[in-house]
């Protein structure tokens with residue numbers, strides 16, 4: 001059968017940012033958290049709360065969310081190990097530990113939990129070769145290098161890990177095409193490139209990569225529809241648009257992309273009935289694609305949104321007070 005290579009951005013697709021609708025969509029999601037709507041299901045909830053809060057904060061509507069309830073949920077999700085689980089009663093993981101710390105920073109509530117125990121949990125995830133395991137089962141993935149260093153950077157505790165080994169491991173995952181994969185020798189993928197560039201940016205080691213080669217591979221992700229895909233021959237998707245745009249911003253090559261058609265694609269993924277963004281035009285919206293659609297528009301200069309930090313995927317104004325700054329190439 002004829003495999004779709006791209007999607008059509010129809011004439012009827014939304015062309016304006018429906019910001020109020022998105023704020024209402026996310027706000028409604030918070031009310032549904034007890035209905036176990038997929039991403040608010042227990043095994044995902046910490047990540048789902050981070051996606052919802054970041055979307056609202058970028059839309060300058062964080063005050064509509066219930067700060068007290070969310071901070072209570074965060075405290076209940078911290079485990080004996082110091083790490084955070086997706087929700088109470090589940091096992092800790094670096095993915096949810098990073099989300100918890102990002103939420104605490106957005107609410108300026110880091111001192112309401114024991115950050116020393118968080119640092120101990122993250123430190124314990126680093127292996128001899130500098131890589132990081134996601135949890136005590138030690139699944140190694142460059143995604144977890146980013147989770148670990150981003151978490152420690154937000155807590156101003158990068159001193160807790162072996163930085164030269166963390167850098168060396170990430171660089172050992174670079175491929176001949178300039179991209180990065182999950183582990184050494186794995187195929188290049190937009191999401192992994194984002195994780196590796198973000199890690200190197202936080203560690204101040206971006207000068208170790210070939211920005212033109214990676215920039216070229218990233219720009220190749222743009223399809224005729226304007227959307228970006230995760231790998232060659234894949235369909236474009238709003239979340240991949242974020243991984244690629246953020247990566248280009250980190251290496252100072254954002255201007256290499258066709259911003260007009262990129263913006264048109266992201267706006268076309270809005271649901272003008274319910275609010276929210278879908279992965280591509282006409283699909284069902286969800287909080288994950290809503291936060292990455294808004295974050296992508298922020299990187300493209302949408303002034304109704306707060307400026308977003310490409311490494312942390314958090315509003316810049318939440319990072320400034322803690323003077324959290326990362327290296328970016330220009």
Ligand SMILES: COc1ccc(S(=O)(=O)N2Cc3cc(C#N)ccc3N(Cc3cncn3C)C[C@H]2Cc2ccccc2)cc1
Nearest residue numbers: 038039044047048051095191237239240279286287288289
């Ligand atoms: C509805 O089916 C799903 C499937 C998986 C997941 S997931 O494992 O939690 N996760 C996060 C995620 C959240 C939502 C939302 N709300 C929707 C999708 C989605 N995907 C799947 C996806 C996104 N683009 C295309 N695809 C198929 C990515 C995945 C992995 C991931 C996690 C954290 C950070 C980056 C990536 C959640 C729901």
Ligand SMILES: [Zn+2]
Nearest residue numbers: 237239240279
């Ligand atoms: Zn997606």
